[in-house]
Amino acid sequence: MFHSETRIFKTSYAADMALFPLPIARWAMAGLAFVFVVVVPLVASPYLMTLLNLVLIAVVGAIGLDILVGYTGLISIGAGGFMSVGAYTAANLVVRLGLPFWVAIPAGGLMAALVGIVVGIPSLRIKGIYLAVATLASQFIIEWLINHVTWISGGIEASIQVPPPVVFGYKLVTPQQLYFFLLFFAVVAIVATLNLVRSRIGRAFIAIRDQDIAAEIIGINIFRYKLYAFAISSFYAGVTGVLYTYYLGIANYEQFGIDVSINYLAMIIIGGLGSVQGAVFGAAFITLLPEATRLFLTDFGGAVFSQDTIRQLVPNLTLILFGGLIIFFLIVEPEGLNRLWRNIRNYFRLWPFSY
Amino acid sequence: MTPKFARPLALSLGAAIAITAAWAAQAADKTILIGMQCDRTGATQVVGTKLCPGTHDLIDLINSQGGVDGWKIDAEEVDNAYQVPPAIEEYAHAKQEGAVGIMIYGTPQTGALNQRLEQDKMPGTSPGFGIAASAAGKYFPYLFPIAANYWSQGAAAVKFAKDQLGGSLQGKKIAYIFYDNPAGHEPLPVIQALAKTEGFELQTFAVPPPGVDVSSQTLAIAQQYRPDFVIDHTFGKAPALVIKGLKENGYSLNKVVALVWASGEADIMGAGGWGVAQGYNTMQFAGAGENYPVIKAIQAMYQKKGQSPPAAMQATVYYNRGVEQGAVWVEAIRNALKLSHGQKPTPSQVKAGFEMIRDYTLGGLMPPLTITAADHEGGGWVRIFRVTGEHLDPATPWFRAYRNMVVDKEDKTAEQVTAKSN
Numbered sequence: 001m002f003h004s005e006t007r008i009f010k011t012s013y014a015a016d017m018a019l020f021p022l023p024i025a026r027w028a029m030a031g032l033a034f035v036f037v038v039v040v041p042l043v044a045s046p047y048l049m050t051l052l053n054l055v056l057i058a059v060v061g062a063i064g065l066d067i068l069v070g071y072t073g074l075i076s077i078g079a080g081g082f083m084s085v086g087a088y089t090a091a092n093l094v095v096r097l098g099l100p101f102w103v104a105i106p107a108g109g110l111m112a113a114l115v116g117i118v119v120g121i122p123s124l125r126i127k128g129i130y131l132a133v134a135t136l137a138s139q140f141i142i143e144w145l146i147n148h149v150t151w152i153s154g155g156i157e158a159s160i161q162v163p164p165p166v167v168f169g170y171k172l173v174t175p176q177q178l179y180f181f182l183l184f185f186a187v188v189a190i191v192a193t194l195n196l197v198r199s200r201i202g203r204a205f206i207a208i209r210d211q212d213i214a215a216e217i218i219g220i221n222i223f224r225y226k227l228y229a230f231a232i233s234s235f236y237a238g239v240t241g242v243l244y245t246y247y248l249g250i251a252n253y254e255q256f257g258i259d260v261s262i263n264y265l266a267m268i269i270i271g272g273l274g275s276v277q278g279a280v281f282g283a284a285f286i287t288l289l290p291e292a293t294r295l296f297l298t299d300f301g302g303a304v305f306s307q308d309t310i311r312q313l314v315p316n317l318t319l320i321l322f323g324g325l326i327i328f329f330l331i332v333e334p335e336g337l338n339r340l341w342r343n344i345r346n347y348f349r350l351w352p353f354s355y
Numbered sequence: 356m357t358p359k360f361a362r363p364l365a366l367s368l369g370a371a372i373a374i375t376a377a378w379a380a381q382a383a384d385k386t387i388l389i390g391m392q393c394d395r396t397g398a399t400q401v402v403g404t405k406l407c408p409g410t411h412d413l414i415d416l417i418n419s420q421g422g423v424d425g426w427k428i429d430a431e432e433v434d435n436a437y438q439v440p441p442a443i444e445e446y447a448h449a450k451q452e453g454a455v456g457i458m459i460y461g462t463p464q465t466g467a468l469n470q471r472l473e474q475d476k477m478p479g480t481s482p483g484f485g486i487a488a489s490a491a492g493k494y495f496p497y498l499f500p501i502a503a504n505y506w507s508q509g510a511a512a513v514k515f516a517k518d519q520l521g522g523s524l525q526g527k528k529i530a531y532i533f534y535d536n537p538a539g540h541e542p543l544p545v546i547q548a549l550a551k552t553e554g555f556e557l558q559t560f561a562v563p564p565p566g567v568d569v570s571s572q573t574l575a576i577a578q579q580y581r582p583d584f585v586i587d588h589t590f591g592k593a594p595a596l597v598i599k600g601l602k603e604n605g606y607s608l609n610k611v612v613a614l615v616w617a618s619g620e621a622d623i624m625g626a627g628g629w630g631v632a633q634g635y636n637t638m639q640f641a642g643a644g645e646n647y648p649v650i651k652a653i654q655a656m657y658q659k660k661g662q663s664p665p666a667a668m669q670a671t672v673y674y675n676r677g678v679e680q681g682a683v684w685v686e687a688i689r690n691a692l693k694l695s696h697g698q699k700p701t702p703s704q705v706k707a708g709f710e711m712i713r714d715y716t717l718g719g720l721m722p723p724l725t726i727t728a729a730d731h732e733g734g735g736w737v738r739i740f741r742v743t744g745e746h747l748d749p750a751t752p753w754f755r756a757y758r759n760m761v762v763d764k765e766d767k768t769a770e771q772v773t774a775k776s777n
Contacts, residue, residue, distance in 0.1 A: 046450070047447040050447035051444055051447075054444065058440075147537065147540075157537040159486075159537070161470070161773065173474050248467040250467060250469065252466050252467070254463040254536070255467065260438075291441065291448075294434075311407065311408075311432050315395045
């Protein structure tokens with residue numbers, strides 16, 4: 001094996017908590033950075049870039065939801081609502097006041113966080129499935145408000161067209177240009193969350209998730225920390241909404257419906273709850289799966305079915321396969337793709353001396 | 356590596372190679388590719404399962420007759436289940452494969468793709484949905500609604516009510532029942548403006564999503580408000596329930612006109628069949644029924660192959676809209692081939708091809724469609740078909756109403772919407 005974990009000793013808590021527990025992690029990170037910053041943009045076609053861009057946006061949203069659901073243990077089916085709050089906040093700021101993206105993105109996030117707190121205050125006195133229903137209600141209330149208050153929605157088909165982001169005087173329009181834009185925010189989201197969950201606040205979240213009464217007894221203000229979790233998670237959702245708005249050039253609440261909220265929930269469950277890596281895996285998996293199954297079926301279905309039958313079958317088979325794979329994963333590996341990845345990694349860690 | 360990992364890896368590698376080979380094989384022959392987004396699943400599957408086969412059948416018919424100037428047309432169909440991210444992925448895929456344009460499906464998807472179309476100079480069509488203001492080709496150069504938008508439909512509905520009520524709406528009452536989403540709100544400004552100029556009283560009745568209960572609204576219309584006419588702009592399951600509800604509460608369906616997405620055979624069947632819906636007025640941007648040369652030609656094509664025509668054909672309203680969509684694309688490509696002198700046309704040439712369509716009726720299935728650089732809506736024509744016996748029979752010729760007002764609104768809104776985003 002090309003690397004060995006012998007002669008590595010940790011002598012302090014700080015070392016134990018470090019972002020890179022092993023020296024190889026630094027090299028791996030440098031390698032990944034090289035691949036995603038240099039190799040991918042050089043090699044990938046605009047089509048692949050488009051897929052990657054959608055994954056990057058989903059990564060931000062999935063990580064945000066994971067902070068709430070995976071780390072703090074509060075179920076939310078309202079992610080889509082907070083995304084539209086971010087989207088419309090940014091769209092209005094950009095169109096009415098002409099503000100640049102580096103103001104609009106945090107502003108969208110902050111507004112979503114604010115709405116998240118407002119929703120959170122009454123909701124957090126309840127738990128579990130009751131909280132899920134309360135967040136579902138917030139989703140519908142936000143949708144209704146945007147649909148009916150033209151001051152927010154712009155009045156024309158409840159959608160606001162926004163210009164592309166401008167960085168150092170360059171308009172970002174092609175998939176390649178947008179890739180770097182989105183990659184930056186996805187990386188910031190990943191690093192920020194990795195640091196958040198090993199901080200005091202993150203540990204409080206985990207304590208609340210594992211046993212809220214015990215957490216309260218050791219001195220964690222449960223209500224406050226739950227509200228933090230709600231606000232931070234909503235902030236991420238809001239940023240996701242803004243990124244979507246910039247990516248599509250339009251803010252439209254119909255793009256953030258209940259099915260989107262459920263898709264994001266599926267991402268973190270399939271990826272593995274309570275892990276940033278899992279959220280990244282899940283975001284990629286759920287975003288790419290429909291496209292992958294479709295390409296697979298259209299290209300290989302021809303051997304078995306006629307063209308006409310394929311047209312009838314493919315859309316439905318894609319749905320069946322999608323649902324089937326989710327159930328398969330939940331049964332075979334309930335801890336998600338992240339666990340699957342760790343199993344593979346651990347196998348090779350000791351290879352070839354597995355015993 | 357253990358066999359446990361080796362096998363799936365080898366399989367997926369093999370699959371990847373085969374996919375690449377299949378892609379390479381497709382590009383070889385003389386075909387023109389159109390990206391076709393069409394949802395047979397998801398929120399609008401009632402429409403898609405009928406509309407998508409219509410488009411394919413028309414294109415198959417053209418190809419069986421030798422194609423367009425020797426070029427075969429290939430519409431690569433993809434299903435988004437009415438979601439936006441797949442629509443973006445599939446657009447990028449179609450573009451990579453060399454598509455000359457894209458058939459869009461769904462209003463949010465149209466909004467999401469609009470700026471990309473403009474950047475890539477790629478024409479896209481959104482018949483009967485999408486951005487109403489995109490009729491103004493000056494401001495939305497690459498988006499083609501190619502059929503009456505919600506403003507034209509709303510204006511036409513008012514005109515129809517006026518004609519049915521003896522030529523004047525002064526002092527009359529009109530009820531507008533609509534699905535409470537952005538598309539449902541869309542015709543409202545036009546109808547409200549007309550209420551002022553024509554002097555009728557307007558009351559609105561919103562059906563909240565998902566639109567599976569309209570009993571209180573239909574009761575309020577039929578028993579309390581008792582309007583002289585009803586304009587129905589609902590989607591999905593709601594139209595059937597509106598027909599049923601109004602009928603049960605004793606309101607005459609002769610005095611109801613439905614906009615285009617409440618006008619399918621499925622809505623009539625859902626309400627309890629032809630018998631229940633007698634007199635119901637449906638608005639169409641493609642003719643209903645089977646008595647058109649092009650439909651007969653498609654039936655003959657199937658007969659020649661020894662097959663029976665698809666079941667979707669019986670739902671003539673949506674099927675014919677699919678045929679219309681296909682036919683307009685074929686016509687645009689025919690025009691584009693003139694510009695390209697028989698070479699494979701570029702997307703920009705197909706865009707220009709759309710704008711060269713003049714008085715194209717497809718043997719009566721379509722209104723005299725005329726698309727110009729300024730008017731991407733094609734004139735905003737509609738026709739009312741009334742439920743008579745077990746048919747949808749034409750109750751009016753192709754017509755359009757309050758055209759100046761609608762065009763003015765299209766231009767003003769388009770300017771306002773696009774000015775901000777540039």
